[in-house]
Amino acid sequence: MDTPQEEREFLDAYDPREFDPIAVTVDVVVLTLREGRLHVLAVRRGGPPYAGEWALPGGFVRAGRESLDEAAARELAEETGLEAASLDRVHLEQLGSYGRPDRDPRMHVVSVAYVAFAPGLPDARPGGDAAGARWLPLEAIAAAEQPATAVGRPFERGRRPGTYGGGTGRRPLSADAPEGFAFDHDAILADALERARAKIEYTPLATAFLPETFTISELRAVYETVWGAPLHAGNFHRKVLSVPGFVESTGETDSRPGSKGGPRARLYRAGDARLLHPALLRPDREAGVR
Amino acid sequence: MDTPQEEREFLDAYDPREFDPIAVTVDVVVLTLREGRLHVLAVRRGGPPYAGEWALPGGFVRAGRESLDEAAARELAEETGLEAASLDRVHLEQLGSYGRPDRDPRMHVVSVAYVAFAPGLPDARPGGDAAGARWLPLEAIAAAEQPATAVGRPFERGRRPGTYGGGTGRRPLSADAPEGFAFDHDAILADALERARAKIEYTPLATAFLPETFTISELRAVYETVWGAPLHAGNFHRKVLSVPGFVESTGETDSRPGSKGGPRARLYRAGDARLLHPALLRPDREAGVR
């Protein structure tokens, strides 16, 4: 049925003018916990535009040779310098795409953003071409600053001073990047943080920030850090153990941490649940939720 | 800091070989309710590939001239033939991007998919270039078929017989498209349905499927249709009214529906909440949730 629409579409596919000028990249927001703080992997830009500024690691999708997921995994491996063996404990998921025509001054670039939740990774890891890669600590999340994002999130946001939660505040996402990130990477990072906060509510992915075995207290520290709010230790403990498939006991106890006293905590590993039911909801979402 | 990585990135942006062969499109999954069933807007393909098969409406992003959101809104307007005035009641959000190199046999095409929730729209609406557009009824969702998708959803899925929920079943998504949709549009549609099912849990977006004013029963019918499960009328009624900001009363009552008896239902409109708290959770998620 040679409708005009389909004819046009077919021709467009071979008309260089239509699609030539759009480049496709993947950018990866790699989040990890180090010393009780959230960190993001950042690279310092060597050339223009935004020379000298921090940016998210990323690169062009290899046309005809890899999928978006594969491109993201490749970038993640290159920038972290990790072997595939270590990477399979990293959770990687697509976040969203950003395609405002002016987001890169050189040309129209559509970036498919990914988020990764990683356990503590080696410090300097300039593997591959990521000579300038570093872990930037993110500012502590003020509990009151929780955004109403990720609901109507759908809409792309432009470049603006990056602050936690995508709000209108002025505090930079990282003190090490006071000017914010290059391109619209502040907005991508803010969306990634909101994704992380939401995702650990109803999935067991908080365990992706931890080594293979962990204590309930360490798991609680993940939640407290990502949510930026203290949790009740006793209630959290019981809650985690009551959700089917969240964690399973290893039968062992912690063999001496750098602790400040107290009994040896039991060790757990991630269970087989992919969804938490019932979920662990963030405290007091009522306020500021509309 | 002229790192090799940044130099390469800079050069790549001007090296046609790297990005030339990738085209960027938007595809829109427009969902609506007609006569108590979910429908999706589909266009019949006129030319190869997949000539004669149904596909999602979509088209190329106009390089340098529009953002992804704008492209999706433009496609939505073109294919539905609606004015901007009618479109502002339609909810449009980004779903995700699909970029397997073989998803289009012609070349590497990255598609940014969007989902739209629309109230009942005029029947035939071949506006613009969408001569072959039609509303296809989707099969009723078996309650037991609820997937564990959208959690580890991140990963792109390939072309396969499209079934509700993205499971491994064999029932086509629509009896009107027994062969499934063209390209990987079955997978996109399945992801869109799961997004819709999840989104009405914690947002008031079920109202986007209804006219400006509606009764609680009509709202319940949206949930029952999208979730594919019957809900308890009385409990649903009380629940909706108890969630702050979900709906607000118009003070009026329904002026005669094609009803089967019973008192005149009160009319409501959407409230100002953007998140439902507490949420309306789908019944019995325990089963099959892992």
Next chain:
DNA sequence: TGAATAGTGTCTTTGAGACAGTATCGA
């Protein structure tokens, strides 16, 4: 009059959170 629906009342169960209490460790 009967059937279907709108809307409300009530009871049970589950789960979240506040709080207290005991046991175990390091310093």
Next chain:
DNA sequence: TCGATACTGTCTCAAAGACACTATTCA
């Protein structure tokens, strides 16, 4: 011995769901 932590017990309150009931309309 002190302080911090791990873990458990108990109570209260909110909310979900089951069920029953009344009132209102159409056929």
